[in-house]
Amino acid sequence: xxxxxxxxxxxxxxxxxxxxxYPFYDKSAAAIASRAGKLCPFQGAxxxxxxxxxxxxxxxxxxxxxxxxxxxxxxxxxxxxxxARDAAAFFFAAGATVKRxxxxxxxxxxxxxxxxxxxxxxKVQLPPQGAPAGSKxxxxxxxxxxxxxxxxxxxxxxxxxxxxxxxxxYELEGFTGDKSPRADYLSSSRKRLAPQLIMKGGxxxxxxxxxxxxxHKGFYDxxxxxxxxxxxxxxxxxxxxxxxxxxxxxxxEDRMVLTLNAxxxxxxxxxxxxxxxxxxxxxxxxxxxxxxxxxx
Numbered sequence: 312x313x314x315x316x317x318x319x320x321x322x323x324x325x326x327x328x329x330x331x332x333y334p335f336y337d338k339s340a341a342a343i344a345s346r347a348g349k350l351c352p353f354q355g356a357x358x359x360x361x362x363x364x365x366x367x368x369x370x371x372x373x374x375x376x377x378x379x380x381x382x383x384x385x386x387x388x389x390x391x392x393x394x395a396r397d398a399a400a401f402f403f404a405a406g407a408t409v410k411r412x413x414x415x416x417x418x419x420x421x422x423x424x425x426x427x428x429x430x431x432x433x434k435v436q437l438p439p440q441g442a443p444a445g446s447k448x449x450x451x452x453x454x455x456x457x458x459x460x461x462x463x464x465x466x467x468x469x470x471x472x473x474x475x476x477x478x479x480x481y482e483l484e485g486f487t488g489d490k491s492p493r494a495d496y497l498s499s500s501r502k503r504l505a506p507q508l509i510m511k512g513g514x515x516x517x518x519x520x521x522x523x524x525x526x527h528k529g530f531y532d533x534x535x536x537x538x539x540x541x542x543x544x545x546x547x548x549x550x551x552x553x554x555x556x557x558x559x560x561x562x563x564e565d566r567m568v569l570t571l572n573a574x575x576x577x578x579x580x581x582x583x584x585x586x587x588x589x590x591x592x593x594x595x596x597x598x599x600x601x602x603x604x605x606x607x
Contacts, residue, residue, distance in 0.1 A: 389458075
């Protein structure tokens with residue numbers, strides 16, 4: 312008598328990783344309070360997450376991406392504002408007094424909106440000691456910081472809702488649905504990064520202002536090879552800093568720490584990098600001609 316084949320257990324699947332600032336498995340008081348209050352710890356203590364909705368925020372900061380994680384919320388990069396520190400080190404000489412200004416509108420020559428710069432870092436000269444009351448700081452220079460989180464393919468709300476309904480069950484069994492969301496790097500680069508480089512980046516280039524592009528390593532690894540445009544950080548021709556970050560496990564806590572990947576971080580001129588990013592790798596023309604002959 313033939314024995315009935317046993318069904319192979321379904322592998323556990325954890326598509327969402329950080330929720331309201333903490334890994335889904337974090338049971339610390341801070342993590343539990345953040346989930347209960349729908350908070351965003353990267354914006355400051357007690358500030359609520361407003362991603363997608365003010366009343367029902369989609370509090371997913373990062374998702375699983377192979378053996379690593381993909382940052383899907385731009386606010387995730389604002390942890391401790393280390394991105395401002397790293398960008399300022401490229402923009403200005405050491406010791407500069409720097410002020411941070413988020414979401415600054417930039418326009419074309421004709422006055423049309425070209426979008427918002429995520430963060431403008433301004434080098435300022437503060438009023439001298441003893442200056443009259445009301446004296447203001449004087450801006451001497453500025454640079455732009457663009458934060459590039461990654462788009463998601465699929466519905467991330469479904470596993471998020473399942474997790475929030477029962478975090479312990481999600482940790483034990485994983486996501487029970489069939490279709491998991493994933494990082495969509497192609498759309499992120501073609502629909503977001505490239506257009507922003509062309510429009511806002513082109514304006515900043517015409518003003519001779521340095522730029523910093525902030526992205527996580529998984530995203531950076533999917534971009535075309537920028538090594539032909541690579542320059543030394545202190546080279547006068549270096550106009551763009553590609554600041555690459557990893558999420559590294561905290562040495563004593565369950566949370567993850569945003570960390571600059573100095574080996575991957577790259578400095579380039581603007582024009583060469585733009586050409587590399589916006590021009591796709593060409594295939595063999597013979598293959599295309601074969602298609603044409605078939606159609607003929």
